[in-house]
Amino acid sequence: DIQMTQSPSSLSASVGDRVTITCRASQGIRNDLGWYQQKPGKAPKRLIYAASSLQSGVPSRFSGSGSGTEFTLTISSLQPEDFATYYCLQHNSYPFTFGPGTKVDIK
């Protein structure tokens, strides 16, 4: 099975900060990776697909990069509505696996 790790597991940031979250796969997954945002009591929402493609309707301050085993999600200027937990998901092979999540909260 492909293991996904994320770092950091949590971070505190201020509105306007640039935030970067890293996701690493235990083996190469090409660009078969998505990023999801989940707020408490809400369903997850896809932000990025194919590692770097922005989902329609998602603000352009979100961006994704990477291929193979290392990926990043960047929020260029953190907004109040961005405080949430972020997950990466690999769908290169079964079982599909999520990263453990990164909780972004207010400093």
Add this chain to the structure above:
Amino acid sequence: EVQLVESGGGLVQPGRSLRLSCAASGFTFDDYAMHWVRLAPGKGLEWVSTINWNSGFIGYADSVKGRFTISRDNAKNSLYLQMNSLRAEDTALYYCAKDLTAAVRGYFDDWGQGTLVTVSS
């Protein structure tokens, strides 16, 4: 507008069974693969199971293989998860999610709001 509405959750004793349903609307259901994903208390998201458009391909997480069965009824625009031999560690909010295509691609495009399963004596 895509709508996915899960139901069937509740409190169940260990070892018992439960059947979850996901009613789909706003899209042509049999044009898409579907998934179940869960979120356990204090834990992260976990992919549970996947089914392609015509039930010709099905996949399960190791944690549920042999105990859970995914199915769909395209005539009723519905997805199901039959959960047998439930364990305390199956306690979670269960989401259904729609894929991007009829074949399983792993793009979790749209999600329901979830149904809560609690396994406890």
